Amino acid sequence: GENVEQHPSTLSVQEGDSAVIKCTYSDSASNYFPWYKQELGKRPQLIIDIRSNVGEKKDQRIAVTLNKTAKHFSLHITETQPEDSAVYFCAPLREYGNKLVFGAGTILRVKS
Amino acid sequence: DTGVSQDPRHKITKRGQNVTFRCDPISEHNRLYWYRQTLGQGPEFLTYFQNEAQLEKSRLLSDRFSAERPKGSFSTLEIQRTEQGDSAMYLCASSLEEIAGVRYFGPGTRLTVL
Secondary structure: OOOEEEEOOEEEEEOOOOEEEEEEEOOOOEEEEEEEEEOOOOOOEEEEEEEOOOOEEEEOOEEEEEEOOOOEEEEEEOOOOHHHOEEEEEOOEEOOOOOOOOOOOEEEEEEO | OOOOEEEOOEEEEOOOOOEEEEEEOOOOOOEEEEEEEOOOOOOEEEEEEEOOEEEEEOOOOOOOEEEEOOOOOOEEEEEOOOOHHHOEEEEEEEEOOOOOOOOEEOOOEEEEEO
């Protein structure tokens, strides 16, 4: 089965700085790569996703980059704000798969 | 807040009791998922329906767990003879078949087994 690891497990940044979270996966058949944000006590929320035929995708202050050869993808948040503080999960998925396998999560703290 | 709804939002029960949770997906979504999340961990897949058919069930799910989606709309998750280790947040999610992944989670049902 898929083995998913996220690094770092905790990340503290100063407001306005950038944050990068990396997700490493094992299943070479994975071809869909989403990132979720979960605030304390709330449901996971899909914030950005990318397919394997694209190397990078950007949506305002967030971006996802994919290195399929090395089997990792990363979440980039620029100009961080206090409301970015949350737990972020990656969950790579194989083609025609239905079972997202979530990483253990990265706690992001943005200090103002 | 339209979207996936779950009921109840919180459930406290004593060990050995049975509990049932309900999930109402977004109306046109034919896929429905159940996940379980414990503190400090990512959601863990439990089971998945396409319309009324249960197509996959986690090997982690013991025989005490059963899920149904009788008419391809709402779903129920029942846990029999609850144990303290069942305490967790139970999340439901729904999606359309032609769209990859899971985009819409419900608010979850928090189960506490005393």
